[in-house]
Amino acid sequence: MTCYRSQDKWHSFVKKSLNEEELKGMANHLIHCPECRAIVSVIQETADSLAKSRVILSPPAVIKINVMLAIDKNKYKRISSSHLFELKNWGFSMVAGGLFLLALNLASWAPNFESGQVAELNNQIGKQIALPFDKISQAAYAAIVQLETITTTPQKKTSK
Amino acid sequence: MQDDELIKSILKGNGERYDDIVERYQAGLYRTAFYYTQNVEDARDITQEVLIKAYNSLAGFKQDSTFSTWLYRIAVNHCIDWCRRKKPLLEESTCFDNLRDEEGSPEDLFLRQEIASEVHAAVASLPTIYSTILILYYFEDFNPQQIADIMDTPKRTVETRLFRARKMLRAKLYPASSGGDRHDLLSKPRQMAQLR
Numbered sequence: 001m002t003c004y005r006s007q008d009k010w011h012s013f014v015k016k017s018l019n020e021e022e023l024k025g026m027a028n029h030l031i032h033c034p035e036c037r038a039i040v041s042v043i044q045e046t047a048d049s050l051a052k053s054r055v056i057l058s059p060p061a062v063i064k065i066n067v068m069l070a071i072d073k074n075k076y077k078r079i080s081s082s083h084l085f086e087l088k089n090w091g092f093s094m095v096a097g098g099l100f101l102l103a104l105n106l107a108s109w110a111p112n113f114e115s116g117q118v119a120e121l122n123n124q125i126g127k128q129i130a131l132p133f134d135k136i137s138q139a140a141y142a143a144i145v146q147l148e149t150i151t152t153t154p155q156k157k158t159s160k
Numbered sequence: 161m162q163d164d165e166l167i168k169s170i171l172k173g174n175g176e177r178y179d180d181i182v183e184r185y186q187a188g189l190y191r192t193a194f195y196y197t198q199n200v201e202d203a204r205d206i207t208q209e210v211l212i213k214a215y216n217s218l219a220g221f222k223q224d225s226t227f228s229t230w231l232y233r234i235a236v237n238h239c240i241d242w243c244r245r246k247k248p249l250l251e252e253s254t255c256f257d258n259l260r261d262e263e264g265s266p267e268d269l270f271l272r273q274e275i276a277s278e279v280h281a282a283v284a285s286l287p288t289i290y291s292t293i294l295i296l297y298y299f300e301d302f303n304p305q306q307i308a309d310i311m312d313t314p315k316r317t318v319e320t321r322l323f324r325a326r327k328m329l330r331a332k333l334y335p336a337s338s339g340g341d342r343h344d345l346l347s348k349p350r351q352m353a354q355l356r
Contacts, residue, residue, distance in 0.1 A: 011322050017303050046326050049333065050298040052272070053279035059190040060204060064182045067211045073175025076219070 010036070014043045163227040170218060178215055185228070186211065188300060189235050195295045196239040198277075198284055206242060210235045229309045232296070236310055240288045282332040290325035297322055 012018045013026045030037050161169075161180065169177045189210055193203035214234050221230055283291050289311075296302040296310065304322065308315040 009319065011297070011319070011326070012304065015297075042330070043326060046330055046333075047298065049279060050283075050294070050329075053276040054299055055191060055194065055276070055280075057187070057191050057194055057200070057203075059186045059207065063186050063190065063204060063207050063211070064179070066208050067182050067215075068176075068179060070208070070212050071175065071178060071215045073178070074173070075175060075216070076171050077173030077175065 010040055010043055014047050164223060182211055185231055192235055192300060193239055195299060196243055198280060206238055210238050225309050229306060232310045236292055243288055282329055286328055290328055293321050294325050
């Protein structure tokens with residue numbers, strides 16, 4: 001039979017906090033093993049001394065009162081509501097932004113609708129979209145030219 | 161209501177439900193703190209601090225362990241910190257309710273209280289990793305797996321430390337029987353024999 005001395009499980013055996021099968025196996029082992037019996041007896045002694053020294057202390061009522069006064073009871077309410085508020089804000093911002101863009105575009109389309117030149121509409125939209133890109137590309141081109149002039153002039157000077 | 165249901169409710173904004181958690185755990189936490197501090201005032205302060213800290217950290221509680229394990233982890237760490245910072249200035253003899261109920265003369269009661277105090281002092285005088293294991297295992301009835309979760313160590317380590325802690329405690333309480341030549345902490349061999 002296996003000797004349980006090295007398994008440190010005798011404490012759990014004394015407290016009977018093992019499953020029935022383990023308890024039975026260890027109890028059977030004890031019948032044949034005087035060394036383990038001695039260990040169990042010593043553990044039992046200490047456990048008894050400790051059990052007799054257990055205290056039943058009633059916590060003072062002031063603990064609960066102080067804790068409930070000290071905590072912020074709305075702490076998690078605020079967190080959950082502020083989270084929702086953030087989401088709401090995002091939603092409102094997106095809708096507002098969409099409406100703003102729509103208003104801008106509608107203002108430029110309005111004359112076309114009035115004069116009935118619907119065919120011009122696509123060109124207008126195309127221009128509106130293309131216009132900023134044109135400007136950006138022009139600005140970028142100008143910047144590249146500037147950079148080239150800056151970088152090439154010192155090289156010329158040094159080559160001279 | 162189960163712990164996890166209560167916590168979900170608190171996290172949804174029902175902070176007043178924490179009242180139930182305090183009611184459920186304050187006795188165990190207070191007792192545990194007392195084993196470390198040997199002093200009811202300090203035990204009360206620690207219990208309050210632990211419960212407030214637990215409330216403020218509740219959002220960080222991941223439900224991969226039980227709430228009691230999580231709460232006791234905070235409590236044990238708090239008590240260990242307390243032991244590092246402050247040694248007990250005055251060890252008071254507390255009148256234990258459970259000992260008062262036992263039969264016997266007032267002298268017997270006094271003697272039992274004194275012996276219980278000395279056992280607590282012996283437990284508290286051990287290195288904290290060992291005293292923690294004895295407190296949780298013998299006084300608070302946690303099993304080695306739960307202690308392993310609370311102390312964040314393997315179960316096997318807990319079992320080994322339990323074995324060592326018991327030996328160390330025995331050496332403090334009964335120096336003669338453990339082969340030690342130190343002064344017997346209890347210095348009441350006849351009375352201790354009654355407890356053995």
